Amino acid sequence: MNSIAMAQRAYAPTTAPTRSDRSVEYDVIARVTSRLKRAITRKDFPRLLEALHENRKLWRTLAIEVADKNNALPADLRGRIFYLAEFTDHQTRRVMRQKESAVPLLEVNTAILRGLKQDGPVT
Template identity: 75%
Template sequence: MNATTLAQRAYAPTAAPTRSARSIEYDVIARITYRLKTAIESGKLAPLLEALHENRKLWRTLAIDVADDENLLPDDLRARIFYLGEFTSHHTSEVIRKKASAVPLLEVNTAILRGLKQERTLS
């Protein structure tokens, strides 16, 4: 190793590039959606219950965030996200009681991901 190589390493960026909140949000929803999809396809109860729980926590967090008066999203969008949080909570209970399919939850998440992805490409 020579002095030039050592200098390049010493002054190289050490941190990963800063990611936007939307990018992080997209990645979190995508990960949870993938787990939910995989659990549905497996047909096994334990992974499905874990994925449902994680998805319900996600939507509870989103609902709490948009209910905050300090949230900067437009009121109409905040209301729709809050409604989806309520729907997700109720529908998850129905899935757990084996009275409904988990597929609509997957469809909601997928639609949100499409919207976030479109927003990312427009930025």
């Protein structure tokens, strides 16, 4: 390695670019949604159970976050997210008992992804 290459490497940025909270949330929800969709499409019940568990953990985390009085989101949005977390928990139990389809869970996640993808402030 020559001295120019060594200097370029030494002064190159060492950290990844800073990502917004919104982009991190989008990536996490997209990953979970992808697994859920794959399991539904393949009609693979064991993988569906795994995806449902991961999705439920995601929504429980979101519910905990929006229930925090210090959360900066508008109260109305926090309430809607909390309601979706409750719906997700209820629907997941029914899907696990094979009484309902997992498609509504997929639709909820997809709607959230669309909202996160939009530019501008969260309302």
